[in-house]
Amino acid sequence: MPTSSTSPDSSASAEVSLQLVWLRSDLRVHDNTALAAAAERGPVVVVVTPCYPQWRQHGHGANKLDFLRRGLHVLQQALAGYHIPLKVIDCDTFAEIPEVLAALCASLNVAALHFNDEYAINEQIRDAAVRRRLADLDIRLHHYTDMIAFAPGELLTGKGDYYGVFTPFSKRWHKDLVARRLKLAPAPGVQATPLDPHGQAIQGDAIPPLPHDLPVPVDASLWPAGEDAAQERLERFMTFRARRYHEQRDLPATRGTSELSAYLALGMISARQCYAAVLAENGSLSDGDVGLTAWVNELIWREFYQHILIGFPRVNRHRPFQRHTEALAWRDDDAGFDAWCEGRTGYPLVDAAMRQLTSTGWMHNRLRMVTAMFLTKHLLIDWRRGEAFFMEHLVDGELGANNGGWQWAASTGTDAAPYFRIFNPTTQGERFDKDAEFIASLVPELSSLPAKRRHQPSDEDRHACGYPRPIVDHKAARLRALDAFKALSKGN
Incomplete structure (x- = not known):
């Protein structure tokens, strides 16, 4: 839905009102609010601003950037089927974007710019600068709520504050949800090839290499x-796994999740499309099949974290959500951090999970909690180091969800795990990877052992397999973490 527009529409009476659509984390043609709205007003040109160096400054690594680059190629091909050219502004930083966008608008005689909102603080600053620059040119600007159902500020507590706890946020989300918020935006029609002010066909640009x-x-x-790949994954999930999601989502050896997080992060699929698939199967987002409603809950968590970015901007700036945890005495332990990163902690489930991350660019959600809690509680290493390592490797890296998950595990964030909740990685493995299949697949040095011994290899097993001893004792590490948090409570 449109949230606002700026500058008078000086070209409203023009015979041809060229509409420029700026796509960012919404790389799709179907159910794209900004693209659909622009196509209703006139011929459309799409522009993207990859800004690889800026993404790298924000911590994204090769896996996310390569997925982005490939997604842009697929998007360009899809848009070509509608005669919509894709312009590419290849600049290094967000700070350059207002001027180069203004220059592109001037060269094409653009009547209006359309984009879907993003909520991280640097993106907010960038968009505000673009708004000011285009106002100078009397170019109308339209921005829309697209990646989430409710714009930040629409769902507030009785005191008028942003929600800082998920459950009441989720209840309010369901209570206030109406059908129009989930209505899918139509794809644009096939248009005549748009022309520049000289009457020449507007050509697309090459996608820059990494x-x-x-x-x-x-x-x-x-x-x-691309969105076709995303839709295939959604269909496969809904057909084979969605109704057992609540039973299988915590089992890393089973493909029990949707595997759509990377596509949601770059908008190759929308949350609305996911909700539509659930409604087609279940008729409700809040009642009915427990597997489907459990998955909907995870989608709402993603939206919740976007609201947190706006309502509590300190989390954008590497600050804890829980202010009193600023004083926590984290340990400097580079050797321990390296062992964690490289999957050689001596705890099989932790090591398997970390190797999954570095080899595939993704980690199962249950294991994200286990590994994050191991780093922050067993090793008492600052959550920000782990958050950055995940962002560097994740193909689905996104500030809101990644930061929210890390702060939850570290007991510094929203809905934070109580500081005394410290997962035992061995019993977590025995519970969720009962036959140690996942461990065997990623820690092959242990694969010849019986399942029980893969979870708890003896010193003799470790020596024979070339697998390290635990870098920290669970009981001792747990007591150390408890003491650190208790000292924090006393100090405040």
Whole structure:
């Protein structure tokens, strides 16, 4: 839905009102609010601003950037089927975008710019600068709520504050939800090729290659890019796994999740499309099949974290949501951090999970909690180091969800796990990877052992398999973490 517009529409009476659509984390043609709204007003040109160096400053690594680049190629091909050219502004930083966008608008005689809102603080600053620059040119600007159902500020507590706890937010979300918020936007019609002010057909631009100094990304076949690939994953999930989601989502050896997080992060599929699939199967987002409603709950968590970015901007700036945890005495332990990163902590489930991340660009959600809690509680290492390592490797890295998950595990965030909740990684493995299949697949040095011994290899097993001893004792580490949090409570 449109949220506001600025500048008078000086070209409203023009015979041809060229509409420029700026796509960012919404790389799709179907159910794209900004694209649909622009197509209703006149011929459309789409522009993207990859800004690879800026993404790298924000911590994104080769896996996310390669997925982005491949997604842009797929998007360009899809838009061509509608005669919509894709212009590419290849700049290094967000700070450059207002001026180059203004120049593009001037060169094409653009009547209006359309985009879907983003909520991280740097993106908010960028968009405000674009708004000011285009106002100078009397170019009308339209922005829309698209990635979430409710714009930040629409759902507030009785005191008028942003929700800082998920459950009441979710209840309010369901209570206030009406059908129009989930209505899918139509794809644009096939248009005549748009012309520039000189009467020449507007041509698309080449997608820039990735920076040459990036590490080699994971196998692209693990993450085929584009909205068709996303729709295929959604259909496969709904057909085979969705109704058992609540039973299988915590089992890393089973493909029990939707595997759509990377596509949602770059908007190759919308949350609305996911909700529509659930409604087609279940008729409700809040009642009925427990597997489907459990998955809907996870989608609402993603929206909740976008509201947190706006309502509590300190989390954008590497600050804890829980202010009193600023004083927590984190340990400097580079050797422990390296062992965690490289999957050689001596705890099989932790090591398997970390190797999954570095080899595939993704980690199962249950394991994200286990590994994050191991780093922050067992090793008492600052959550921000782990958050950054995840962002560097995740193909689905996104500030709201990644920050929210890390702060939850570290007991510094919204709905934070109580500081005394410290997962035992061995019993977590025995519970959720009962036969140690996942461990065997990613820690092959243990694969010859019986399942029970894969979870708890003896010193003799470790020596024979070349697998390290635990870098920290669970009981001792737990007591150390409890003491650190208790000291924090006393100090405040």
